[in-house]
Amino acid sequence: MPTTTISGRTLEVNEEGFLVHPDDWTEDLGVELARLIGIEMTEAHWVPIRFLRTDHAAMGETPTLRRVSTQTGIDVKTLFGLFPKKPAKKMAYVAGLPKPKGCV
Amino acid sequence: MTTDVTSQVNEETSFVPSFDDEAESGRKLAIICSKGNLDMAYPxxxxxxxxxxxxxxxxxxxxxxxxxxxxxxxxxxxxxxxLGNTAMHPPGMFGVHMPQGMAGLPGMTAATTKMMKKQIADLDVPEVPEFLEMIHASGGHLWACRMSADMMKLHEDDLIDEVEGIISASDFMELTDGAQLLFI
Structure with a gap:
């Protein structure tokens, strides 16, 4: 398994660069992960990211874009605006979680 | 040794998912939806x-x-x-065939529709109207066929607001220049 160094920490990542261990994640690390993919975190970004963290902890899997939208009340269009082009994958990356497995 | 460590760190620091590769390649997908059955709408x-x-x-x-x-x-x-789908089996009962003659009985289509809708809802997948809203909100483009509209005497007012226009087949060909295409 490859490793990468972010904010001075050596972290295990998968072949695509996603963190392998959700417990490695902190909000400070989230800021840095977002910066690496060209996103500056604002409070609007944090709402879905915090939901991803709590939902993953409760359900054992990364929520899909639709689930993030229905559970947080943030519409899909806004999520595309916050995390352009690939919101589900980008949110998962910033939250230090695996890509969502669901189709919808 | 110091050099090795530095080069390793530099190399590893840059290891970030390549999210925008495909997005930047201008990949396009065109899907032609020609069926009005529930099971043919979802793909x-x-x-x-x-x-x-x-x-x-x-x-x-x-x-x-x-x-x-x-x-x-x-x-x-x-x-x-x-009716006409010999692959049909009751949910989870693989290898059990449903007699085709039964498919034509009154009330059978309503029952199978209800069953399929429940299975789809159980997966937290939206119904068709909400799904189309979601696709539109995600930046997808919906187009209606001119000839079909003329045949069925339908106008833009009859169609959901998310439809961007009623266009001809050639207009659609122009719009989807270079796209990958699916006919369903």
């Missing part, structure tokens, strides 16, 4: 939605029976019948 919705989530430009073109997916009066009431 286009699922694939189109997945493509949008990958940063791919998506155009859906509704033609013939596919109009039922975007007609305000029919889109919430698509049906599923297993």
């Amino acid at each position: 286009a919705l699922i694939l189109g939605n997945a493509a949008l989530g990958e940063g791919i430009e998506v155009h859906l073109f509704f033609t013939f029976w596919g109009f039922d997916m975007i007609n305000k009066r029919t889109q919430g009431d698509l049906q599923f019948s297993y």
